[in-house]
Amino acid sequence: MGGIPVDAVEALARLRALGLSAADAQTLCNHLEDAERRGKHTHGFARVPWLEAQALDPSARPVCLGTQDGVERWDGAGALGYLVLAAVCDRIVSTRPDGPRLVVAGRCFPTGVLGYWVRQLAGAGYVAVLTATSPRRLPHPDGGPPLTGTNPLAIGVPSSSGDPVVVDVSMGAVTHGDVLTGRAQAADLVPFGGEQAHKAFALAVGLELLVGALAGPESGAVLLAVRPEHDPVPAFRALAAGLRLPGDA
Amino acid sequence: MGGIPVDAVEALARLRALGLSAADAQTLCNHLEDAERRGKHTHGFARVPWLEAQALDPSARPVCLGTQDGVERWDGAGALGYLVLAAVCDRIVSTRPDGPRLVVAGRCFPTGVLGYWVRQLAGAGYVAVLTATSPRRLPHPDGGPPLTGTNPLAIGVPSSSGDPVVVDVSMGAVTHGDVLTGRAQAADLVPFGGEQAHKAFALAVGLELLVGALAGPESGAVLLAVRPEHDPVPAFRALAAGLRLPGDA
Numbered sequence: 001m002g003g004i005p006v007d008a009v010e011a012l013a014r015l016r017a018l019g020l021s022a023a024d025a026q027t028l029c030n031h032l033e034d035a036e037r038r039g040k041h042t043h044g045f046a047r048v049p050w051l052e053a054q055a056l057d058p059s060a061r062p063v064c065l066g067t068q069d070g071v072e073r074w075d076g077a078g079a080l081g082y083l084v085l086a087a088v089c090d091r092i093v094s095t096r097p098d099g100p101r102l103v104v105a106g107r108c109f110p111t112g113v114l115g116y117w118v119r120q121l122a123g124a125g126y127v128a129v130l131t132a133t134s135p136r137r138l139p140h141p142d143g144g145p146p147l148t149g150t151n152p153l154a155i156g157v158p159s160s161s162g163d164p165v166v167v168d169v170s171m172g173a174v175t176h177g178d179v180l181t182g183r184a185q186a187a188d189l190v191p192f193g194g195e196q197a198h199k200a201f202a203l204a205v206g207l208e209l210l211v212g213a214l215a216g217p218e219s220g221a222v223l224l225a226v227r228p229e230h231d232p233v234p235a236f237r238a239l240a241a242g243l244r245l246p247g248d249a
Numbered sequence: 250m251g252g253i254p255v256d257a258v259e260a261l262a263r264l265r266a267l268g269l270s271a272a273d274a275q276t277l278c279n280h281l282e283d284a285e286r287r288g289k290h291t292h293g294f295a296r297v298p299w300l301e302a303q304a305l306d307p308s309a310r311p312v313c314l315g316t317q318d319g320v321e322r323w324d325g326a327g328a329l330g331y332l333v334l335a336a337v338c339d340r341i342v343s344t345r346p347d348g349p350r351l352v353v354a355g356r357c358f359p360t361g362v363l364g365y366w367v368r369q370l371a372g373a374g375y376v377a378v379l380t381a382t383s384p385r386r387l388p389h390p391d392g393g394p395p396l397t398g399t400n401p402l403a404i405g406v407p408s409s410s411g412d413p414v415v416v417d418v419s420m421g422a423v424t425h426g427d428v429l430t431g432r433a434q435a436a437d438l439v440p441f442g443g444e445q446a447h448k449a450f451a452l453a454v455g456l457e458l459l460v461g462a463l464a465g466p467e468s469g470a471v472l473l474a475v476r477p478e479h480d481p482v483p484a485f486r487a488l489a490a491g492l493r494l495p496g497d498a
Contacts, residue, residue, distance in 0.1 A: 070349050071348070071349055099319030127462045144490065154455075155455030165455070193443065193445060193448075194444065196422065199442075200448070201495075202418050202495035203402065203416065205416055205495055206416030206495065207404070209406040210376060212479060213376045213406050213407075213477035215478075224351070226351065226463065227318075228462035228463060229463055230461060230465050232462055236461070241393065241394075243389045243393055244391075246450075246451035
């Protein structure tokens with residue numbers, strides 16, 4: 001186990017050394033490299049030493065349990081959450097459903113940058129909403145034990161004019177990655193919003209219980225992908241008149 | 250047009266005087282009364298003089314356009330958004346779908362307290378996620394014109410142990426109702442979160458474009474209702490050990 005890889009070549013080699021297949025290591029490396037490119041360094045190559053310290057079964061494969069009552073269910077089955085969401089997105093992009101697809105993935109952790117996944121789906125023409133839970137790290141604004149994960153919510157909306165708008169908001173004031181890399185203390189990992197932290201906490205609770213009710217007690221993910229009927233992004237970008245929008249470079 | 254009604258009897262009479270049917274006036278009055286009971290006074294009887302000042306067609310009825318490609322579409326057709334969401338929820342509660350129901354309602358404004366609607370659905374055994382747009386009032390944190398509505402997100406999760414958890418978070422630092430009643434200035438109506446207002450702004454943008462992409466250019470609503478597979482609320486309440494959770498009295 002070493003420091004943070006200096007580039008994608010080193011990252012890929014070290015992911016392969018964990019026993020991951022060439023395809024899985026490449027999927028994971030692409031994700032980390034995209035995070036680096038977007039300046040989300042705590043979700044980038046810094047995750048390699050973190051992954052090296054986890055107990056993981058490199059041969060585990062996510063399992064699609066099929067569609068029951070209109071919900072497509074997946075079980076991470078020991079695979080990294082990144083690989084679960086990659087398989088979920090690949091299935092949507094390759095099967096191109098006309099109707100909405102609601103996906104519930106149990107045992108799906110860690111899931112990386114959720115914006116990465118909805119951006120893929122937006123690129124394939126789908127509006128996508130994705131949330132995922134993670135170990136409990138956010139306490140109630142009044143104190144007490146950690147009650148929820150940082151529980152990001154990501155929304156991707158495609159656009160006829162090119163770039164989609166991609167929103168990806170964690171409910172934490174800092175990221176767990178900031179804590180891992182020493183940029184923040186664990187005590188800083190509280191709901192964002194300062195005096196209005198009760199709002200971010202409420203969102204974290206709602207998403208925690210939404211995922212829990214659909215995916216079960218372990219960390220999971222819930223995704224909705226649906227084809228748009230309208231194309232609001234060009235007019236919205238025009239109204240914003242050059243102000244930076246979420247997800248823009 | 251008078252001041253704020255002193256009670257539900259006066260509120261109901263004044264709503265009837267707008268020309269609303271007895272049933273519609275009662276539906277609306279029940280909503281306002283519930284908001285009063287929960288301390289959300291700016292969403293309560295204070296809305297009666299506001300409604301009296303709007304141009305509204307009291308005979309307008311929301312129209313269910315049917316289900317196309319798995320999406321149930323509604324058009325407010327000039328009816329108050331409250332009455333659209335009441336009809337949407339009534340249809341779910343009366344038809345009790347086994348599979349997930351994704352509802353897109355165009356021209357659906359004003360929608361009141363979104364938590365009210367997901368609480369009804371949670372009471373009928375559904376996990377529900379609801380968002381709705383409203384006139385643009387929130388600017389970018391860097392300034393400029395208003396770009397998004399306050400765009401609340403509500404999540405209701407039923408529980409075998411009784412009370413559901415009901416989350417309802419507006420992305421504004423104050424409500425438009427606060428501005429209407431003089432408790433806040435229009436300039437205070439910015440994304441919540443202070444130094445981290447870019448997070449609430451991003452959520453408002455994502456929800457704005459999600460609704461816009463599905464429901465069209467006028468204010469609309471998007472609802473997902475789905476039966477839970479698990480019951481996470483009792484264990485969550487136990488972990489919270491008496492701390493007040495979102496939506497609790």
